[in-house]
Amino acid sequence: MGGFDDRQDEDCLELTVWTPGMDERKRPVVIWLHGGAWQSGGGALDWYNGSHLAAMGDVVVVSPNYRLGALGWLYLDGEVANLGLLDQELAIDWVVENIAAFGGDPEQITVMGQSAGGACIAALLMRRPRFQRAIIQSASLGRGFWLADIAGRLGRALMQAAGASTLEEARALPAEKWLKAQQAPQMLEILKSEKSGRAMFCPAVDGHVIAENLDTGMEKAASQVDVLIGYTHNEMAAFPGFEDEKVCRNATEAVFGAKSMQWAQMAGSSGRGAWAYRFDYGPNPRYGACHCIELPFVFGTLDAFATAPMLDGGDWAHMQSLAASTQQAWIAFLRGGAPWQPYPHIQAFA
DSSP states (O other): OOOOOOOOOSOOOOEEEEOSOSSSOOEEEEEEEOOSTTTSOOTTSGGGOOHHHHHHHTOEEEEEOOOOHHHHHOOOTTSOOOHHHHHHHHHHHHHHHHGGGGTEEEEEEEEEEETHHHHHHHHHHTSOOOOSEEEEESOOGGGOOEEHHHHHHHHHHHHHHHTOSSHHHHHHSOHHHHHHHTTOHHHHHHHHHHOSOOOSSOOEEOSSSSOSOHHHHHHHHHTSSEEEEEEETTGGGGSTTOOSHHHHHHHHIIIIIHHHHHHHHHHHHTTOOEEEEEEOOOOSTTTSSOTTTTHHHHHTOGGGGTTOGGGTTOOHHHHHHHHHHHHHHHHHHHTTSOSSSOTTOEEEEO
């Protein structure tokens, strides 16, 4: 994707609104949940500038931050878990209650997320969703969520690595301590021994905020809203150890593809609208159509991705055309329409 340099602050619960007009038009609203393995990223990075979508589709785009790393996803026995997910719910509640003042319709809300953000949508749909549609891009649904025992083991080890023995001591630590603790050898050993390939942080089945695992809760979640869902052809090429094409494709299907298509199937079977896609465009031979490749095309932010290695070698005119067609399809869904034929058709973008 390339790099970025942006301000970091624990006082991070902000959201950004892009609107075509502060009027009473009641436009469709899309809430963007960014990815980054629950550890990095931010809602208002140039990569995710919502002005292009807002102007092109006459929609309101809202991009919230949520707490990352230990500050948002640390699991401690007996304490409230999944704080980052609760941040997202709070942002959605804010939109429902306030978006009319920004020209948006609180009854036409789509939540859109990629990678970690997409997986969070699954968790939100297992709770009390206050939105009508969902766009789930490249969610690692094949890996599921952390169960309480492993999440607790990780949480205790992280506390020890950070030098905190109580919650009060943990709250007093600066964020830098937690960032350093995440790199501690014992943390990496636990992840290595667990062998699921999950990130250090992700939603945890704590029995309260999240009551059941994704494997058992996915059918209920898929029945809640209409969905546009898909993945990229070479997702795993963005990660170390997947340079072999066959290994990459098999892992891509296991982690991203199969469960995404299962979601579409279950949504359709429950009477919901379901549209599936696969993003095949990948101009760089090293990365192909890797994880995150669709983002500059969904947001129309090719300029912000100008130094991204995954786009190196791409034809600018073709990329601009692909961005326009991708945005048109996403906007059709945001506005309550059908972007292409429903599942089992899988729309390819190349």
